[in-house]
Amino acid sequence: MPAPAHPHYRQLTLANGLRVSLRHAPRLKRCAAVLRVAAGSHDAPLAWPGLAHFLEHLLFLGTERFATSEGLMAFVQRHGGQVNASTRERTTDFFCEVPASNFADALERLGDMLAHPRLDMDDQLREREVLQAEFIAWSQDAQAQHQRAMLEGLAADHPLRGFHAGNRETLPVPRTDFQQSLREFYGEFYQSGQMFLSLAGTQSLDELQALAEQFGAGLRSGARRLQAAPPALLNSGQSGYQYVARQRLHQLIACNAPREALDFLCTWLNASAPGGLLAQLKTRQWATALEAKVLYQFAGQALLEVDVTLANDGPQQAASIEAMLYDWLSFFAHSDWAALRNEYALLIARQQQINGALALARQDSEQLEPRLSDEHCRALKTLLDSLRLAPAKISWQLAPNNPFLQPAAKAPHAGLIRGQTSAHRGLRTFAQDRSRGRRDLSSLTFSHVLPDDSEEGALYLHWRLDCTLQGDFFTRLANTLQPLRENARQAGITLSFETVGTDWLVKMIGAHEPIPAVVEQLAQSLAQPDTNLWQEILPSPAPMIAIRELLKALPACCAGTLPDKAPTNLDDLPGMWSNARWQGFAAGLPTACELAIKQAAARLPGQPATLESTPMPICGQHLWHEVSTDSSDTALLLFCPAPTQTLADEARWRLLAHIIQAPFYQHLRVERQVGYAVFSGIRQFNGQTGLLFGAQSPHMAREDVLGHIQAFLKQLPDLIGAHEDLGNLVLARQLEAQALPTTQAAELLWQAQLAGHRSDYLEQLNQAIQTCTRQDLLSGAQQLNQAAGGWRCVANGAPVAGSWLTPS
Incomplete structure (x- = not known):
């Protein structure tokens, strides 16, 4: 459904049939475009599974006008942005x-x-091998x-x-009939009538519309066509089913309900507060986590999934868990939703307030109403009634x-206490002197580099424990x-939260208005953690692909720390905090917010202190860290710190990256067919800047893999010599505060x-x-x-031949 009229939002259909949504948001620092094609994997010919996904990949491989290196x-x-694509069932x-x-130039290339x-044949054969590796x-x-x-x-x-x-089996690239189907699919769906363009940026609506019209003029015109309706989701008489495996229960x-109604339902079904479904399951020690989400929706069909992570005895209680879910749905169906709808409206408004350009554009591309209407509530009531609860x-x-x-709440006027007026300013009392000196917070630094007139800010709180019983302390905390x-x-x-050894970092990034209240609650929760939550059975970490496991392990490898598996009891908490030290850093916050944070931070556990952060130098060394993963693929990271921490070296490393x-992505992924998850870039750990290279391969x-890198x-x-323009100015602009x-x-x-x-x-x-x-760059490359x-290699296997050392 289209969004209602809004002074910063516009929706229209161009003469060639391209549907467009435009959102003007002056607070944004970037602009974003989402182009949705009404065609997905379920629209591809049955004879060629994966054809839609394959075409999505091929479109990134350059055109006559823009070669891959300029695509x-x-x-x-x-230009420091982000770009990707996604093929789903019907989009x-x-x-x-x-x-x-750079927005106009990016749109030009996208169009x-x-x-x-x-659709070059050699490109197709190479890209099919990428899909084969992913398969x-x-x-x-x-x-x-x-x-x-x-x-x-x-x-x-x-x-x-x-x-x-x-x-490789489902995409027989050389066959004539496959090529014909590929081009027919492209011709049928990749035209203006089958597309929806969503733009979000700082430009006015008229300027965004001009960009959309220019974009649309380059597309092939076509009429919108209906996608074939799917068969029934379930066999006749079924409304759902349960699947249990690997300590997971899926209901x-x-x-058949609007997406807005289902999102509203999932919000309250996922709530972990006491008295909710998850809290009850935890109390019975049947489950450790729960997530409800819309798994699929198209043409009046929707599949709602309630994914429950089971505790040890959970699999034996599958029927009871299902009964509890439906019991909760019955309770929810007969509840008064008025207060929940008000709360939900605040939640949606806050997300709109802080979402970046891409999040806004993606949200608009879904064409959902930005509120829960009476019609949505009636549809949800009808759905719940149909379950005969x-x-x-x-x-x-x-x-x-x-x-x-x-x-x-507004902070009290600085410098005055009860009974004083502005006439008393400058007159101090013993009580004032004592309250002001009760704690030194000089370790809490507020940076004013970023403008404080936006609605977003950031706060970092860094603790260091001077004890050895960390074990699962931070995980339970x-x-x-x-x-x-x-x-x-x-x-x-x-x-x-991030943990490396005995260091624990808490990051708060987003709307600055609630940050002081979050710090206040954090201080209370750290000093007196909820005993039940502390003693809960911890959910197993979500499985990750091998390269992500390595990325997770990389900070600890760089710090040279090994986790201590000694258990930690709640009784140990006071002693741990008494020996803990902490420092803080904030940016982008207005003065009133800073004052409120200082008041709340005075109650944080541990002692404020300036913590030393000295990276371990490994100059000239080749260190190898072996990390165990469940995958048989080869996964490897190569982290190369800059020679020093000077700004000159950091600048060289950033420009090299x-x-x-x-070229690194093109060489390893496209030309050498190393595998997938190929990437490079700058990473920083503990103040140390380094170049990071990564790849995962199912066959090398x-x-x-290391040899190719x-x-x-x-x-x-x-490569440096071939660049007429090294990109100094382009990179420098990306790192400007504004x-x-x-x-x-x-x-x-x-x-x-x-x-x-x-x-x-x-x-x-800059x-x-x-x-x-x-x-300078040639010297840096040398x-x-x-x-x-130094070189630090993190891999899911033993060191290769060479001068690699294994840290003790």
């Missing part, structure tokens, strides 16, 4: 986010690749196979049960209002903070503080990048190949 992906990456999305100054793909990984991934087995309960002829990713419910037997409770969604984390997320704050990114040995690095002098999204800016400034840089770090780094010469700053 959308390379262009967006070069294919292409999306990108870039600085406003050209959609309208004029080359091998998919077939070995236990989670993916678990998902496929879960869907076997659907009707046999529903396409959700099929395989649609594509591989699937087929329904018996009266609830358990005394359930609805989740309480989220305190962080309410307007923050984070578990007690899950309710806080959930409320913070709904209020527009991403609350995350800027030049390397697209570790020494071969090393061979590429040896070609760097030639151009950086809050998340990236805060991380940069935090790492700069850890490295001991001055408050004008961004300005100095200058160093602009003045970096070709000779140092990189000589491991002047």
Whole structure:
């Protein structure tokens, strides 16, 4: 359904049939486009599973006008943006986010690749091998196979049960009939009538409309066509089924309700507050986690999944868990939703307030109403009634209002106490002196590099424990903070935790208004954790592909720490906090927010202190870290720290990363067919800047993957010499304070503080990048190949032959 009229939103249909949504948001620092094609994997010919996914890949391989090195992906990456595509069951999305100054050029490339793909035969054969590598990984991934087995309960002829990713067998590229089907599919669906373009940016609606019209003019015109309706989701008489395997219970419910209604239902079904479904399951020690989501929706069909992570005795209680779910649904169906609808409206408004350009554009591409209407509620009531629910037997409770969604109370006027007026300013009392001196918070630093007139900010809180019994301490502590984390997320704050050895980092990034209240609640929860949450059976970590497991392990490898498995008791907590020290860093916050944070931070456990952050130098060394993963694929990371922590070296490393990114991907993934998950870029750990290279391969040995990376690095002098423009200005502009999204800016400034840089770090780094010469880069490439700053390899296997050392 179209969104209602809004002064910053416009929806229209161009003369050629292209449907467009436009959103003007002056607070944004970037612009984004999402192009949705009404065609997905279920629309491809049955003879060629994976054809739609294959075509999505092919469109990125360059056109006559823009070669791969100048195409959308390379262009967006070069300007510090993000770009990708996704093929789902009935839609294919292409999306990108870039600085406003590059938006028109990005749209031009997006339109050209959609309208004029080359579909070169050699390109197709190479890209099919990429899909083959992905297929091998998919077939070995236990989670993916678990998902496929879960869907076997659907009707046999529903396409959700099929395989649609594509591989060497299903994509016979040289065959004439396959090529004909590929071109017919492209011609039928990749035209204006079958597309929806969503733009979000700082430009006015008229300027965005002009960009949309220019984009649409390059597309092939065509009429909108209806996609074939799917067969029934379930066999006659079924409304759902249950699937249990690998400590997971999946309750699937087929329904026909608007997406807005189902999202509303999932919000309250997922609530972890006391009196809810998850809380009851935890109390009985049947489950450790629960997530309800819409798994599929199209043409009046929807499949709702309630995914329950089971505790040890959970599999034996599958029938009881199902009964409890339906009992909760009965309670919810007969509850008064008025308060929940008000709370939900606040939640949606807060997300709109802090969402970035890409999130806004993706949201608009869904064409959902930005509110829960009376019609949606009636549809949800009808759905719940159709389940023929018996009266609830358990005394359930609805989740309480989220305190962080309410307007923050105004802070008292600085410098005055009760009974004083402005005439008393400057007169101090003993009580005032004592309250002001009760705690030194000089370790809490507020950076004013970022503008404080936006609605977003960031706060980092870093603890260091001076004891050895860390064990599962931080894991259990984070578990007690899950309710806080959930409320913070709904209020527009991403609350995350990072652990390396005895160091624990809490990050709060998002809407700055609730941050002081979140700090206040954090202080209370850390001092007195919920005993039940502390003692809960911890959910097993979600399985990840091998390369992600390595990325998770990389910070600890760089710090040289090993986890201590000694258990920690709640009784140990006071002693741990008494020996703990902490420091804080904030950016992008207005003065009133800073004052409120200082008041709340005075109650944080531990002692404020300036913590030393000295990276371990490994200059000239080749260190190998072996990390165990469940995959038989080869996964490997190569982290190459800069020789020093000076801004000159950081500038060289960043400029090298800027030049390397697209050619590295092209060389290893496309030309050498190493595998997938191929990437390179800058990473910072504990104030240390390094170049990171990564790849996962289903068919190459570790020494071969590493050999390809090393061979590429040896070609760097030639690559640098071939660039007329090294990109100094382009990269420098990306690192300007006013151009950086809050998340990236805060991380940069935090790492700069850890490295001991001055408050004008961004300005100095910008200058160093602009003045970096070709000779500087050639010298940097030589140092990189000589491991002047060291090489650190993290892989899921033993060291290869060479000068690699294994840290003790």
